[in-house]
Amino acid sequence: MTVALQQLVNxxxxxxxxxxxxxxxxxxxxIIRLINFAHGDIYxxxxxxxxxxxxxxxxxxxxxxxxTTLLGLVVSMGCTGLLGMLVYRVAYRxxxxxxxxxxxxxxxxxxxxEYGLFLxxxxxxxxxxxLFDTPGMSLGDISVSGLQIIIFVSGLVLMAALYLIVxxxxxxxxxxxxxxxxxxxxxxxxxxxxxxxxxxFLGSTLxxxxxxxxxxxxxxxxxxxxxxxxxxxxxAAVLGGIGNIPGAVVGxxxxxxxxxxxxxxxxxxxxxxxxFGILIVILVVRPRGLLGERVVERM
Amino acid sequence: MNALGNRWVRGALxxxxxxxxxxxxxxxxxxxxxxxxxxxVYIMLxxxxxxxxxxxxxxxxxYAAFFAIGAYTTGILMDDAHLAFWWTLPVxxxxxxxxxxxxxxxxxxxxxxxxxxxxxxxxxxxxxxATNLTFTGGPEGLYGIAHPTIGGFVLRSPxxxxxxxxxxxxxxxxxxxxxxxxxxxxxxLAIREDEAAAQAAGIYPVHSKLMAYVLGAVFAGAAGSxxxxxxxxxxxxSFTFIQSVTILMVIILGGMGSLPGVILAAAVIVVLxxxxxxxxxxxxxxxxxxxxxxxxxxxQGLWPSRxxxxxxxxxxxxxxxxxxxxxADAAATTE
Numbered sequence: 001m002t003v004a005l006q007q008l009v010n011x012x013x014x015x016x017x018x019x020x021x022x023x024x025x026x027x028x029x030x031i032i033r034l035i036n037f038a039h040g041d042i043y044x045x046x047x048x049x050x051x052x053x054x055x056x057x058x059x060x061x062x063x064x065x066x067x068t069t070l071l072g073l074v075v076s077m078g079c080t081g082l083l084g085m086l087v088y089r090v091a092y093r094x095x096x097x098x099x100x101x102x103x104x105x106x107x108x109x110x111x112x113x114e115y116g117l118f119l120x121x122x123x124x125x126x127x128x129x130x131l132f133d134t135p136g137m138s139l140g141d142i143s144v145s146g147l148q149i150i151i152f153v154s155g156l157v158l159m160a161a162l163y164l165i166v167x168x169x170x171x172x173x174x175x176x177x178x179x180x181x182x183x184x185x186x187x188x189x190x191x192x193x194x195x196x197x198x199x200x201f202l203g204s205t206l207x208x209x210x211x212x213x214x215x216x217x218x219x220x221x222x223x224x225x226x227x228x229x230x231x232x233x234x235x236a237a238v239l240g241g242i243g244n245i246p247g248a249v250v251g252x253x254x255x256x257x258x259x260x261x262x263x264x265x266x267x268x269x270x271x272x273x274x275x276f277g278i279l280i281v282i283l284v285v286r287p288r289g290l291l292g293e294r295v296v297e298r299m
Numbered sequence: 300m301n302a303l304g305n306r307w308v309r310g311a312l313x314x315x316x317x318x319x320x321x322x323x324x325x326x327x328x329x330x331x332x333x334x335x336x337x338x339x340v341y342i343m344l345x346x347x348x349x350x351x352x353x354x355x356x357x358x359x360x361x362y363a364a365f366f367a368i369g370a371y372t373t374g375i376l377m378d379d380a381h382l383a384f385w386w387t388l389p390v391x392x393x394x395x396x397x398x399x400x401x402x403x404x405x406x407x408x409x410x411x412x413x414x415x416x417x418x419x420x421x422x423x424x425x426x427x428x429a430t431n432l433t434f435t436g437g438p439e440g441l442y443g444i445a446h447p448t449i450g451g452f453v454l455r456s457p458x459x460x461x462x463x464x465x466x467x468x469x470x471x472x473x474x475x476x477x478x479x480x481x482x483x484x485x486x487x488l489a490i491r492e493d494e495a496a497a498q499a500a501g502i503y504p505v506h507s508k509l510m511a512y513v514l515g516a517v518f519a520g521a522a523g524s525x526x527x528x529x530x531x532x533x534x535x536x537s538f539t540f541i542q543s544v545t546i547l548m549v550i551i552l553g554g555m556g557s558l559p560g561v562i563l564a565a566a567v568i569v570v571l572x573x574x575x576x577x578x579x580x581x582x583x584x585x586x587x588x589x590x591x592x593x594x595x596x597x598x599q600g601l602w603p604s605r606x607x608x609x610x611x612x613x614x615x616x617x618x619x620x621x622x623x624x625x626x627a628d629a630a631a632t633t634e
Contacts (some may be wrong), residue, residue: 025509033412035412091591091594095595098594100352100356100592103358103412103415104551104594105496105591107544107547108589108590108593110587111544111583111584111586111590112584112587112588113587114583115584115586115587118583119580119581166545192477231416231419231423238413268324272423272427273424273428276423276424278423279420280402280417280421284405285418286411
């Protein structure tokens with residue numbers, strides 16, 4: 001039972017990362033029906049930009065961990081968001097009507113980002129600053145670190161903020177309209193390109209947030225860190241029902257916990273196989289996911 | 300690029316390819332022959348994936364998995380069961396076909412981009428399994444795989460293995476050429492263009508897609524078997540996602556559905572990195588940028604198939620008229 005509870009705690013932490021990244025996948029897919037392969041690498045870029053900000057602030061002798069982390073998050077999220085828009089503008093926008101070409105272009109964008117990081121930063125692992133040593137609490141045999149609580153709570157806050165943006169603002173309404181019918185939305189005077197670009201911006205900022213927190217949590221990052229987690233976050237989005245925002249959150253946490261349990265009871269070497277196994281089973285048994293509505297096949 | 304459209308240029312290129320293919324093992328150094336053999340492996344893989352992506356229009360991002368299953372089947376049977384190479388071929392074909400059926404049957408009913416993700420996941424599962432299982436040799440893989448024999452003659456020299464590869468390529472080439480012109484090939488074309496219309500004409504889309512998927516898997520399995528005896532050692536690092544993308548790159552660069560395109564592109568994909576060894580660091584970066592640029596500038600590839608060209612012209616015309624219509628609508632609304 002201890003193992004299960006401890007893995008639940010770890011799973012919810014990792015699940016926060018999955019959920020934050022899955023939101024980017026699900027929003028983009030909901031609006032332009034594209035599996036944004038580069039999204040995992042956007043998350044990696046976020047982690048690296050965060051690290052650069054930390055380095056810069058250390059040079060400027062700003063040492064307050066809370067201040068540096070907040071600045072690191074803001075800078076990384078802003079720059080990564082703009083990068084997400086740039087990727088959309090260059091690699092996707094001209095190909096919106098060519099389904100196969102746009103997927104391949106997305107793979108190209110993914111490789112470009114990965115090996116761009118490889119060239120600019122380092123081929124090996126980079127070490128993140130160790131800032132939050134708070135022991136947190138221990139309930140019996142289960143330990144919960146302060147950082148884990150920060151990750152879980154701040155992740156939930158961001159997800160809630162996104163939900164409010166999508167459901168309570170005008171731009172959110174435009175996004176939802178686009179997801180339902182692009183032509184009709186255009187006729188209502190919605191600037192489609194601007195809204196899609198903004199969707200990429202929002203998704204990328206969430207991924208960058210997850211990237212910086214991942215760096216703090218695992219204390220090391222590498223240029224390929226986005227590949228596997230990107231796949232798993234996509235799995236989470238599909239698990240919850242792709243195109244569905246609460247679904248991505250539920251899917252992210254669920255996948256994190258299932259994977260944690262698989263690692264705890266089985267073997268951590270096989271936990272990735274469990275994740276992909278879940279993906280395949282979900283796609284076969286219930287392609288619309290747990291919370292998804294039945295979608296009409298679009299050609 | 301337009302030079303490739305010229306009939307004489309194409310004819311000269313075909314002759315040049317035949318001369319190089321036959322002359323290489325006679326005059327080439329062992330290093331050049333090895334590079335040539337690797338080109339042959341990529342031609343086989345490209346032709347196989349071409350059946351899946353080029354003919355049937357199914358995006359497979361885990362194709363290296365079938366390559367791996369073929370290679371490991373041959374490797375394990377030759378290492379542990381001491382079977383002759385030729386006996387491992389049908390077994391490898393059966394295993395890859397079976398895995399193609401298992402993974403294809405449930406997923407080919409799904410949306411095409413879901414298929415891409417499932418195949419990607421499958422590719423990763425196979426690679427992780429090969430790394431973690433004991434009978435596949437774990438991360439070190441298998442080594443000391445025996446050389447194939449014909450009669451009493453052991454194919455050990457680079458030349459002999461090159462000719463074995465060439466024979467494989469010719470069989471696969473003839474197979475794909477005939478497949479494209481068969482009833483099944485026309486069914487794939489119809490499905491790719493308009494699934495609903497194809498269904499209305501009496502084609503079972505799922506059945507035809509499954510055939511493409513399984514045949515593609517078998518081609519990759521054969522390439523894997525050859526790869527295992529050529530290198531005599533295999534490990535999971537040969538079967539990564541990047542490998543799947545490289546094979547995909549072969550058919551995209553060559554032009555979907557185009558057989559000469561696959562041959563040309565396989566040579567480019569293998570030879571270019573060898574020439575650019577000094578720039579190893581920027582290779583993958585350039586690869587990524589190249590994919591995007593290729594999609595933006597020349598999505599039809601270096602040597603597009605003729606059928607594809609005609610289709611694309613028709614699509615371009617209808618898209619242009621549609622765009623004109625939209626522009627007219629927009630102008631009307633702004634006024």
